[in-house]
Amino acid sequence: MTFAVYLPLLLALPLALVARWVAGRGAPGPAAWTLTITAVVAAAASTWSLTMLALTMLDDVPPLSALDDSPTLELPEPVPGPIALIAGILLLVGGFQLLAEVRRRAVTHRALRAVGTVQNGMVVADWTRPMAVAVPGTPGRPGHLLVTTGLxxxxxxxxxxxxxAHEQAHLRHRHHRLTTATAAAAALNPLLIPVRDAVAYLVERWADEEAAAQVGDRRLTAAAVARAALAASGPGPATALGIDGGAVVRRVRALHQATPARLLRRLILPALLGTGLIAIAAVATEAFVDLARAWL
Known part of the structure; x- marks a missing residue:
């Protein structure tokens, strides 16, 4: 097999390196979509590469193993056994991580939907803890807001x-789909964790910009985000206005600046990486098919 089979495992690294740079410039919406799509492509390509590498272990299974000693056949050598074994282990680990991530989100969403009865698209929980979250809907049941009296x-x-306005923006644009997709990609390929975090930041920035446009006051929006940050600074997950530690400082600073331009040119590099990953995966697949034909 050619070296191309290893490249999808490595090209997730440059994507991770540029993710924060992309997230810090221009309108958040296009960047969130571009990084999400590219991360899914990168995760799929790296998983397929691991699958092809792991499948080469089949040459050690009878009757294929008997062909190794055949003096009349000159069969191409697959990848070394230890590499194939490591690929198989990484596949299993990624699969378990993906299942754990899916289960965690399903349990969380189910618990949030069970908090109370939705009235006018909202549930107000009589909790002292400051919290606000957009709860995704299900087929036949639209999403809603969950807000506590403490907030x-x-x-x-x-x-x-x-x-x-912020939480409604999350529902309207179905931001949970973007964060779920990138979380799944990072579960399969840990090199994509920075991309997952960048998209989580971008959807909050996206909702901030929507809220600022709706209320017509960027400084007021920044003040609300900052106040929510202080309210949610105690122990436990911060779910008031999507507050996430130091990320709130970047969000408040962005709201004190002018409305960001689209700056689509910043998305060229992630788009090229995604396109390159598809092309490399195709080349690696062709080499794998040639190998399989020779053995089978």
């Missing part, structure tokens, strides 16, 4: 408007 008491009327 509502901390925000004034205009800041509540920012809160509702």
């Amino acid at each position: 509502l008491r901390l925000l004034d009327a205009t800041e509540r408007e920012v809160l509702f």
Whole structure:
């Protein structure tokens, strides 16, 4: 097999390196979509490469193993056995991580949907802990907002408007699909974890920009995000306005600047990486098929 089979495993690294740079410039929406699609392509390509490498272990299984000692056949040598074994182990680990990620999200969403009865697209939970989250819908059941009284008491009327606009943006654009896709990609290929984190940041920035446009005041939106950050700074996951530690500083700074331009040229590099991964995977597949034909 050619060296091309290993490249999809390595090209996730440059994508991870440029993810934060892409996320920090221009409009967040196009960047979130581009990074998500590229991450899914990278995860699929690397998983397929591992699958092809692991399948070469079949040459050690009878009756194929008997062909190794055949003096009349000159069969191409597959990859070394240890590499194929490592590929198989990595496939299993990635599969378990993917199942764990899917299960974690399913359990979380199910618990959030069970909190209370939805009224006018919202559930207000009488909890002291400040929290606001967009709960994804299911077939036949639209998504809704979950807000706690602990958070509502901390925000004034205009800041509540920012809160509702922010969470509604998550529902309207189905941001959970982007974050779920990149989380699945990172489970299969840990090199994509920075891309997962970049997309999680971008969907929050996207919702911030939608909220700022709706209320017509970027500084008010920044103040609401900052106040929610302080409210959610205690122990436990921060789910008020998608607050995520140091990322809130970047978000507040962005809201104190002008509305970002699209800057589509920054997306050229991730798009080229995705295209290159597809081409390399095709070349590696062709080499694998040639190998399989020779053995079978």
